[in-house]
Amino acid sequence: MGEFELIRRFFDRGDRAADGVVKGIGDDCAVLAPTPGWQWLVSTDMLVEGRHFLSTVDPERLGHKALAVNLSDLAACGARPRAFFLALALPRADAKFLEGFARGLFALADAHGIALAGGDTTAGPLNVCITVMGEAPQGQVLLRSGARAGDELWVSGTLGDARLALEVFRGTHSLPGDQFVQVRRAMELPQPRLALGQALRGIASSAIDVSDGLGGDLGHVLKASGVGAEVYFNALPRSAILAGQDLMLQQQCLLAGGDDYELVFTAAPEHHEAVKDAGARTGTRVTRVGRIRTEPGLDVLDSDGAPMAVLLASFDHFKS
Amino acid sequence: MGEFELIRRFFDRGDRAADGVVKGIGDDCAVLAPTPGWQWLVSTDMLVEGRHFLSTVDPERLGHKALAVNLSDLAACGARPRAFFLALALPRADAKFLEGFARGLFALADAHGIALAGGDTTAGPLNVCITVMGEAPQGQVLLRSGARAGDELWVSGTLGDARLALEVFRGTHSLPGDQFVQVRRAMELPQPRLALGQALRGIASSAIDVSDGLGGDLGHVLKASGVGAEVYFNALPRSAILAGQDLMLQQQCLLAGGDDYELVFTAAPEHHEAVKDAGARTGTRVTRVGRIRTEPGLDVLDSDGAPMAVLLASFDHFKS
The missing domain is CATH 3.90.650.10 (PurM-like C-terminal domain)
Known part of the structure; x- marks a missing residue:
């Protein structure tokens, strides 16, 4: 399984139709449409095996948690979630792992109406880096x-x-x-x-x-x-x-x-x-x-x- | 050197004053102010040792390249760079490495007027994940x-x-x-x-x-x-x-x-x-x-x- 097939098979659900995502996976950048009068909130978290999760973790739960810890930062700012980006380093393209990971990830994303708008995949020691973007009306961000x-x-x-x-x-x-x-x-x-x-x-x-x-x-x-x-x-x-x-x-x-x-x-x-x-x-x-x-x-x-x-x-x- | 000292010493330059960055490093999220009538362009790239760079690389050049490859995606969309986010996994908090890395990173950031608005640091196998955000007038994005x-x-x-x-x-x-x-x-x-x-x-x-x-x-x-x-x-x-x-x-x-x-x-x-x-x-x-x-x-x-x-x-x- 190559890099592009991996993305297509597990991560590209055509989320570009989601609220505010003009163009999702498949170009050099994602294109997002801000809501007039609102500010953008952005947070990024990197999860490393042995530090943030155990090697025995259920991939589905890892997918959930990797997004959850990022969404929690949006919650703390009072933001409405809009889009997230996933960068993933994997020792190998393991279909079983990816299937479970994507299931947990998207179940939580769907529950909160946030679209996967882009990302990166590479071979390397397991590392999950998610960046989330949300919005709040100008001046109403919780700090x-x-x-x-x-x-x-x-x-x-x-x-x-x-x-x-x-x-x-x-x-x-x-x-x-x-x-x-x-x-x-x-x-x-x-x-x-x-x-x-x-x-x-x-x-x-x-x-x-x-x-x-x-x-x-x-x-x-x-x-x-x-x-x-x-x-x-x-x-x-x-x-x-x-x-x-x-x-x-x-x-x-x-x-x-x-x-x-x-x-x-x-x-x-x-x-x-x-x-x-x-x-x-x-x-x-x-x-x-x-x-x-x-x-x-x-x-x-x-x-x-x-x-x-x-x-x-x-x-x-x-x-x- | 702890996590917060590392951020303060090498990465927090008070970039919140930069164009469009309302609040930078130091809260749950960064707060960004969109330009009315413009769209956001977002791209993320993950660089792993042995894949994207050699272990012998000069840290200053690694800092430059990690940001450069991301900015290149903004360039390909015709975007004006606005803010970037750095997630960094390091085997240990190595001051010499961090000093060089930050020097290369910020030299390029300053050359293009883009602010480091947030990020994450953790212990782990060396991994550099940068997410960049830029803007282009609605409908003028190069696809x-x-x-x-x-x-x-x-x-x-x-x-x-x-x-x-x-x-x-x-x-x-x-x-x-x-x-x-x-x-x-x-x-x-x-x-x-x-x-x-x-x-x-x-x-x-x-x-x-x-x-x-x-x-x-x-x-x-x-x-x-x-x-x-x-x-x-x-x-x-x-x-x-x-x-x-x-x-x-x-x-x-x-x-x-x-x-x-x-x-x-x-x-x-x-x-x-x-x-x-x-x-x-x-x-x-x-x-x-x-x-x-x-x-x-x-x-x-x-x-x-x-x-x-x-x-x-x-x-x-x-x-x-």
């Missing part, structure tokens, strides 16, 4: 820099299951089989919160997605906004499975986990009901987990309101 | 599908030196030292024809850049346009060095070479002077090398106008 003292701090979904699954894969922890299936699902099939992100335009003051752990990612928001925060540990939303683990492991998974792809966002207290509405309208659980303050730094408080001694280090690709 | 019977066929610059250099690296051919320096330069420092591409809007009927060899790339144009072509072998522009090699090697380098990153384009005969003007205005050599015909297929003609028996196979990442 990291908008958090203000007094804002409420919110989290979507639940946190920590992906990290719990990783600990089982690493052999540092064990779970009953059915529980492992569930947390593994959280790790391998994250759901980008695109509907919620768009519903939060004009409501949230800042947002970020949790890819490297709540502590580290919230830290980016605090730094960009020049504020501090208090997080109520007991309020952090977690699955029943994680809630059944010992406190140290819960702390680690909830605060320094990563791979959650939930949104952490801030909103003024007067938007409290609007945030809950946005969650309800989009079928997304939203939980208030803390507040933004003037004083710099991040404190995690126990049920008595006392700061806990917790490890907030998040993931760094060149340090861990 | 592969516009060639018409009777059009003249043109090539920019000279062809074949990059392939000649590759043959020397492969040990199948040898050159005197100063000649090798020159052809190696063609291979490692290709110049994307952005000014020419933009000057050809409204003049050329189709265009493509030569990345996989003239035969193969012109074949894409013929297929997309539903036409055939005749190429005058003796007219193909080549360096004095390549002209000094035997005929078989010249054929191979000129027709099935690759890595040239010159533009191959078509234009109606009444635009002949306009094409020459566009070349002169942008300081780019342009040479008429053939004509488009109704009859399908591609014939390479000798000086008597007789078809030559030539090998037109171009490069395929999963076949060669």
Whole structure:
């Protein structure tokens, strides 16, 4: 199977007809038509075997996750997804792998109405690089820099299951089989919160997605906004499975986990009901987990309101 | 050196101030402002060690080439470059490599006024994936599908030196030292024809850049346009060095070479002077090398106008 046959067979679905894609796969560039008055949002993520996924991963789940982590960045900006580009290095043109990968990739793309508009394939060590493009009305993009003292701090979904699954894969922890299936699902099939992100335009003051752990990612928001925060540990939303683990492991998974792809966002207290509405309208659980303050730094408080001694280090690709 | 320090030290130059980049590195997404009435052109290329560059490559030249091959796709569409995104997998955070790579990358970016607006870094086998974005006025994008019977066929610059250099690296051919320096330069420092591409809007009927060899790339144009072509072998522009090699090697380098990153384009005969003007205005050599015909297929003609028996196979990442 040659390069062009590979593209034709697995990736070229004639997506040029998709909304806003004037010309998709098959020319030097894709041609996209911007919506007048909207801005473009662009993000790129590279996934490497052994770093971002295990060699044993189901190709279908890899296809899903490679796109999901990118869409999650669009969600954090409140963007509507428009088009994505796939660059893929493969040790060999393996039809079974490609079939599963494409199935997972396109199932998620179709669920969110985003077209594969171009890409590149080459032989090489397995590497998946996706670039996503979305749009938001000018001036309504959710940024990291908008958090203000007094804002409420919110989290979507639940946190920590992906990290719990990783600990089982690493052999540092064990779970009953059915529980492992569930947390593994959280790790391998994250759901980008695109509907919620768009519903939060004009409501949230800042947002970020949790890819490297709540502590580290919230830290980016605090730094960009020049504020501090208090997080109520007991309020952090977690699955029943994680809630059944010992406190140290819960702390680690909830605060320094990563791979959650939930949104952490801030909103003024007067938007409290609007945030809950946005969650309800989009079928997304939203939980208030803390507040933004003037004083710099991040404190995690126990049920008595006392700061806990917790490890907030998040993931760094060149340090861990 | 951690991931964030690496980005700050080598790649974050605060390019957000660049034309059209509202927000660059440092949020979940970059925010770009489209020019009203223009369309976006997007292309992505992934470069892998041993496939697209040798392990011994000068990092500065690698930085140049990784961006150049992407900009060449924008050139082929007649686009004005706007922003690019860099995803980089590195075996380790090697300051010397990164310094050289960033120097070559930004020298070319600055020469063409394009900003690095975002990206991703990770540990992994060396892999450079760049996505470029440019703009062209709606309806003026140069596509592969516009060639018409009777059009003249043109090539920019000279062809074949990059392939000649590759043959020397492969040990199948040898050159005197100063000649090798020159052809190696063609291979490692290709110049994307952005000014020419933009000057050809409204003049050329189709265009493509030569990345996989003239035969193969012109074949894409013929297929997309539903036409055939005749190429005058003796007219193909080549360096004095390549002209000094035997005929078989010249054929191979000129027709099935690759890595040239010159533009191959078509234009109606009444635009002949306009094409020459566009070349002169942008300081780019342009040479008429053939004509488009109704009859399908591609014939390479000798000086008597007789078809030559030539090998037109171009490069395929999963076949060669």
